Amino acid sequence: MLQRTILITGATSALGRALSLFYAKQGVTLILQGRQTQVLNELEKNCQEQGARVHTQVLDLCDPEGLEAWLHTLDSVTIDLAILNAGRNAHAKEADVLETWDDVQTLLQVNVNATLRIAHHLANQMQQCGHGQLVLISSLAAYFGLPVTPAYSASKAALKAYGESLRSALSPMGVKVNVVMPGYIDSPMAQAMPGPKPWMWTPKRAAQRIAHGLERNKSRISFPFPLNWGCWWLAVLPASWSARIVRWAGYGQ
Numbered sequence: 001m002l003q004r005t006i007l008i009t010g011a012t013s014a015l016g017r018a019l020s021l022f023y024a025k026q027g028v029t030l031i032l033q034g035r036q037t038q039v040l041n042e043l044e045k046n047c048q049e050q051g052a053r054v055h056t057q058v059l060d061l062c063d064p065e066g067l068e069a070w071l072h073t074l075d076s077v078t079i080d081l082a083i084l085n086a087g088r089n090a091h092a093k094e095a096d097v098l099e100t101w102d103d104v105q106t107l108l109q110v111n112v113n114a115t116l117r118i119a120h121h122l123a124n125q126m127q128q129c130g131h132g133q134l135v136l137i138s139s140l141a142a143y144f145g146l147p148v149t150p151a152y153s154a155s156k157a158a159l160k161a162y163g164e165s166l167r168s169a170l171s172p173m174g175v176k177v178n179v180v181m182p183g184y185i186d187s188p189m190a191q192a193m194p195g196p197k198p199w200m201w202t203p204k205r206a207a208q209r210i211a212h213g214l215e216r217n218k219s220r221i222s223f224p225f226p227l228n229w230g231c232w233w234l235a236v237l238p239a240s241w242s243a244r245i246v247r248w249a250g251y252g253q
Contacts, residue, residue, distance in 0.1 A: 002027055003027050003028075003029070004027065004028050004029070004080045004081065005028075005029045005031065005077060005078060005079050005080050005081075006023050006028060006029070006030055006031070006079070006080065006081045006082070006083070007030075007031040007032075007033075007074075007079050007081070007082040007083070007122075008020055008023075008030065008031070008032055008033070008082075008083045008085055009033045009034075009061070009083070009084050009085050009086040009115075009118065010033070010034060010084075010085040010086030010087060010137075011032035011033060011034045011040065011043060011056075011085070012034030012035060012036040012039040012040050012043065013034075013085065013086070013087075013187060013189070014185060014186065014187030014188070014189075014190075014203040015085060015137070015182075015185050015187065015203050015206055015207065016032075016034065016085045016086070017039075017043055017203065018202075018203035018204050018206065018207035019083055019085065019207045019210065019211070020032055020043055020047055021043075021046060021047065021050070021207075022204075022207045022208065022211055023052070023081075023211070024046070024047035024048075024050040024051065024052035024054075025050055025051050025052060026051035026052070027051075028051075028052045028053070029052065029053040029054075029055070030047055030052050030053070030054045030055070031055045031056075031057070031074075031077070031079070032044065032047075032054060032055070032056050032057070033056075033057045033058075033059055033061075033070070033086065034056070034057075034058065034059075034086075035058065035059070035060050035061075036058075037058050040056050040058060041056070043056075044056050057070055061086055061109065061110045061114035061115075062106060062109050062110060062114075064113075064114075067114055067117060067118070071117075071118065071121045074121070074122075074125070075125070078125075078129055079122060079125065079126070079132060080131070080132060080133065081132070081133045081135070081214070082118075082119075082122050082132070082133070082134050082135065083135040083137065083210075084115050084118055084119055084134070084135060084136050084137060085137045086110060086111075086114070086115065087110060087111050087115075087137065087155075087189075088106060088107045088110045088111060088189075089107065089149060089152045089189050089192065089193060090103035090104060090106070090107045090149070090151050090152060091148050091149045091152070091192075091193060091194055092148070092194075098150075099150070099151055103151070104151045107151050107152060107155060108151065108155060111152070111155035111156070111158075111159070112155050112158050112159070115136065115159060116158075116159075116162060119134060119136060119162070119163075119166065122134055123166060123170060123175065123177075126170070126175045127170060127173050127175055130173065130174045130175075131174045131175065132174075132175050132176070133175070133176040133177075133178065133214065133217075134163075134166065134170075134175065134176070134177045134178075135177075135178045135179075135180060135210075135214060136159045136160075136162065136163035136177075136178070136179050136180070137159070137180045137182070138156045138157075138159040138160040138163065138179050138180060138181045139152075139153075139156035139181055139182060139183075140181050140182065140183050140222060140227055140228060140231040141153040141156050141157075141231075142156040142157040142159070142160040142181060143181075143231040143232060143234055143235040144231060144234035144235050144239075144242050144246065145157070146195070146246060146251045147243075147246065147247070147251060147252055148193070148194045148195050148251050148252070149193060149194075156181075159179070160179050160181065163177055163178070163179035164177075164179055164219070164220075167179075167219055176217050178213065178214055178217065178218060178219065178220075178221060179219065179220050179221070180210050180213070180221045180222075181220060181221065181222035181223075181228070182201070182206055182210075182222070182223060183198075183199055183200070183201070183223060183224050183227040183228065183231075184197040184198070184199065184200040184201070184227075185200070185201055185202075185203055185206045186200050186201065186202055186203060187203065194251075195249075195250055195251040196249065196250045196251075198226075198227060199224040199226055199227050201223070201224060206223070209221070209223050234246065
């Protein structure tokens, strides 16, 4: 039986939980990180019932020292697949008001600083082993920033650029890197976001699409098609046109 070790950050989120359950089977060791102890314990039990071995890590990625200590424990583990799914969102609480700077700093620490730190650490480890697959969960918001969530859009654009750069750098060394750009996935975070949420997918459906794309080693896994197609055009059109389109679509302040 093929043995695999899979790491998933943000495992207590809707998508993280769905990905954990998708990969939980005999022969798989899951390393699951999350902030919510009770949810993580329940997920551990569910994954074990499906035959997986599970190691959990309760960790707030806003804690740099805790993050470094956890990464140190991973040095003795050969990770075959790492899905960096942890993320936060922020948006203005009132019309015509920007996000608070405290919210922006917290978002950037989790979505960018901590995620890139984990990616950098695991990329070096995989490079030394000569194999491995590193996955960064970005968003369709990376194509063109939404005025209701500027910091979130910026953070996901950073992950997209970083992941695509890493793919080119690490491919000759036997390491696969994939960028996932989903649209709306039904979750408390998505429900809290302002603006319309067209073509929202269930976490289970999104996890299945992501896993299928990873198996094929697609450089960019983006869905659903109608929203992906529209967001891609926002990146191609003149910025002034795209700004008018997103406001017309209901994403203005």
